[in-house]
Amino acid sequence: MNGVIVIDKPRDFTSFDVVAVMRRLCGQKKIGHTGTLDPMATGVLPLLLGKATRAASLLDDTDKEYRAGFQLGCCTDTQDTTGKKLQECGIKAQKAQIEAVLPYFRGNIWQIPPMYSAVQKNGQRLYTLARQGIEVERDKRPVTVYELILNEFDENTQSGVLTVRCSAGTYIRTLCADIGEKLGTFGVMSSLRRTRAAGFSLEDAVSLEDAKRLSGQGTLEERVRPTESLFLSRPALRVTGAQAQRFRNGGGLSLERTSVLPQNQKDGAVLRVLSPDGNFLGLGAVDMEKAELSVLRLFCEAGG
Structure with missing residues (x-):
């Protein structure tokens, strides 16, 4: 699984306890969270699965x-x-x-x-x-x-x-x-x-008990949200096929040859980069000195 699942953390569980349970239910080791909750706390705990764990360091400043x-x-x-x-x-x-x-x-x-x-x-x-x-x-x-x-x-x-x-x-x-x-x-x-x-509310969350039930039914993956959902507040940029290939391989994109809006052409501005068919490739950061959109983080396979 790759993406985000939002858990309603129960009381007296550490965030790491929840991760341990979800590793077993999801059948994968690569799971991270977006910020710890004290054991006495309950509520929204977004978990990052698979490639989505690459987003962890980019979410520290979320309200x-x-x-x-x-x-x-x-x-x-x-x-x-x-x-x-x-x-x-x-x-x-x-x-x-x-x-x-x-x-x-x-x-x-x-x-x-x-x-x-x-x-x-x-x-x-x-x-x-x-x-x-x-x-x-x-x-x-x-x-x-x-x-x-x-x-x-x-x-x-x-x-x-x-x-x-x-x-x-x-x-x-x-x-x-x-x-x-x-x-x-x-x-x-x-x-x-x-x-x-991280942009998610209690309405988006599933309890651990429900997660166990869904896992038993083989439908837990239906509650996994795409990695892109972590960054919906960022402007989206759809690129051409050739640009998508270059971006996947770590190459920066010339601002002049993209449709980055003037208001987003600020040094350090972060954009979601989408393929011609709308698939989320990753995040790009505006580099005004180079006049390009540099790769900030990829969430797709290189060259894929």
């Missing part, structure tokens, strides 16, 4: 959307409810107070990665150090929160739900903790469901 539960009044070593409780605070927040602080966390903001994260410090994963009881200084990192909405909040239980649409690399756990701090109390993430990633 994501989450529905996150949070609890005010306590903090843990992991910034979520799976961790060890460290402190509690009796201060109660009101819904209006939360609404008032949310604008501080919209737009371009800075976050300090949590110790229980895969970020590396001096060649070691932070979570490895955290499990040894070691805490180190971490540098702030820029992230972007495009949308942050308070969906519900119970003032009695001090628990609520947020919708967050953000850039890759945003820690929702840290966002919950920082909101709590801004309110003069503590905050932890109590649940997390990813509702959109």
